[in-house]
Amino acid sequence: MNLETTITIFATGTSEGVKKEWDERGRGRKARPASTTTRTTKEKAAVDEFLKEIEKQGYDKSKTTIVYKAPVDSNFGVQPIAVSHNNTGIIEFHPDVWLEHAQNMPIGGVVAHELEHLKFKAFADDHNMNQENLMGLAKDDGVTGYSEECWRQVYSHEAGIALGVHETLAEMARLQSDTGKLPGTAQWKDLYKRVNDYYAQHH
Numbered sequence: 064m065n066l067e068t069t070i071t072i073f074a075t076g077t078s079e080g081v082k083k084e085w086d087e088r089g090r091g092r093k094a095r096p097a098s099t100t101t102r103t104t105k106e107k108a109a110v111d112e113f114l115k116e117i118e119k120q121g122y123d124k125s126k127t128t129i130v131y132k133a134p135v136d137s138n139f140g141v142q143p144i145a146v147s148h149n150n151t152g153i154i155e156f157h158p159d160v161w162l163e164h165a166q167n168m169p170i171g172g173v174v175a176h177e178l179e180h181l182k183f184k185a186f187a188d189d190h191n192m193n194q195e196n197l198m199g200l201a202k203d204d205g206v207t208g209y210s211e212e213c214w215r216q217v218y219s220h221e222a223g224i225a226l227g228v229h230e231t232l233a234e235m236a237r238l239q240s241d242t243g244k245l246p247g248t249a250q251w252k253d254l255y256k257r258v259n260d261y262y263a264q265h266h
């Protein structure tokens with residue numbers, strides 16, 4: 064999968080920068096259409112699959128929302144297919160974007176990716192995430208082209224470090240869901256396990 068394709072998939076509302084962008088969107092586009100009406104049979108099937116995966120992966124279906132014609136993410140210049148909202152725990156799915164750009168990407172992996180953001184949020188809230196330790200993790204990145212691009216943005220100060228950590232963990236979760244095998248180096252796998260164990264104990 065090339066980088067452009069991957070970036071088309073995920074641009075999620077989890078880093079400080081992206082969170083700010085959402086806030087700005089909220090203010091600037093009060094009338095942003097957020098329709099829950101399914102429009103085509105294919106979209107309905109995608110939504111059903113999304114909700115099935117939410118349930119299967121142990122998340123609360125009431126904490127989801129379906130949005131059509133999602134706005135372009137300012138960090139990546141593409142429409143994301145899904146967004147996780149750290150503050151509310153809402154996972155948002157964009158079936159039209161998925162159908163247009165990402166039908167070869169399993170929705171289970173998309174859900175795993177977004178859910179991992181919320182897991183890391185819970186973990187980071189209760190742990191002292193030392194900046195130096197986090198930067199040490201960056202040296203090992205390379206899970207996907209998308210997570211590498213996020214680290215590039217961290218190094219060039221276009222994004223905060225949280226973006227790189229968030230997206231690498233989320234991509235690990237997606238690939239684990241897709242392939243049954245967890246990618247990443249030992250230290251990334253260690254952090255991933257700690258994050259997921261912590262979430263499992265507290266939710």
Ligand SMILES: [Zn+2]
Nearest residue numbers: 073075230233
């Ligand atoms: Zn993400």
